Amino acid sequence: MRGIPTVLITVSPEVSAQMRPPRALYPKGFKVGNSLGRPGMRELQRRVLRDALLLLKENTRPGSFVTREYPEYGEQYEPPRVRNK
Amino acid sequence: MTTLSRKCVPFTPFDGELSRATVAVVTAGGVHLKDQEPFNISDELGDLTFRVIPADVDSSQLMVTHHHYDHSDADEDINVVFPLDVLRDLQREDFIRDIAKKHIGYMGYTMQLKAMYEGTAPEIANEIDRGSRADVVVLTGG
Numbered sequence: 001m002r003g004i005p006t007v008l009i010t011v012s013p014e015v016s017a018q019m020r021p022p023r024a025l026y027p028k029g030f031k032v033g034n035s036l037g038r039p040g041m042r043e044l045q046r047r048v049l050r051d052a053l054l055l056l057k058e059n060t061r062p063g064s065f066v067t068r069e070y071p072e073y074g075e076q077y078e079p080p081r082v083r084n085k
Numbered sequence: 086m087t088t089l090s091r092k093c094v095p096f097t098p099f100d101g102e103l104s105r106a107t108v109a110v111v112t113a114g115g116v117h118l119k120d121q122e123p124f125n126i127s128d129e130l131g132d133l134t135f136r137v138i139p140a141d142v143d144s145s146q147l148m149v150t151h152h153h154y155d156h157s158d159a160d161e162d163i164n165v166v167f168p169l170d171v172l173r174d175l176q177r178e179d180f181i182r183d184i185a186k187k188h189i190g191y192m193g194y195t196m197q198l199k200a201m202y203e204g205t206a207p208e209i210a211n212e213i214d215r216g217s218r219a220d221v222v223v224l225t226g227g
């Protein structure tokens with residue numbers, strides 16, 4: 001099997017990092033269940049998905065998490081933490 | 086199968102152009118078609134199965150079965166965890182070339198990590214590799 005490039009969109013970067021994904025986008029302050037943004041916010045959802053796909057074209061170090069801010073999301077949330085670390 | 090060191094990060098570079106790429110979505114958010122068998126949320130060990138979601142599905146036919154995150158927003162707009170309509174937008178604006186024939190939903194909660202890692206994950210990779218013709222995969226959680 002050949003490898004397939006992947007990009008993860010995660011709202012729980014600390015939890016996701018345990019699985020060592022090749023590259024990941026963390027939309028800062030999004031709550032769990034809102035990986036792409038809030039319901040109906042299609043332009044925001046498009047921005048997040050474009051930014052995630054564009055990470056594939058950046059020369060990121062394997063395992064990097066890139067944090068991006070999207071003020072239009074509104075109220076911000078703290079990401080879940082890894083327990084018993 | 087190849088076993089990776091605990092510290093190794095598997096990495097496949099992307100050498101192509103996004104405007105020529107076919108994109109698949111694999112979500113751990115418990116997404117499936119309404120007429121597919123729901124994930125088993127009564128088993129405390131989790132559910133190791135996955136569902137294949139065809140590219141031409143109407144997103145109103147998708148739902149979430151997952152008991153480890155609040156999916157009320159996804160119930161309202163599945164694109165917040167499974168951005169199939171968003172991908173369609175990006176295809177219309179020629180940001181990507183095509184949408185893969187197959188996408189995958191599974192329930193990203195398990196107490197059987199070894200079975201998930203050695204069984205489910207390579208099966209999903211095979212499904213994508215052989216059946217979807219994807220150049221690129223977007224992964225999402227809840």
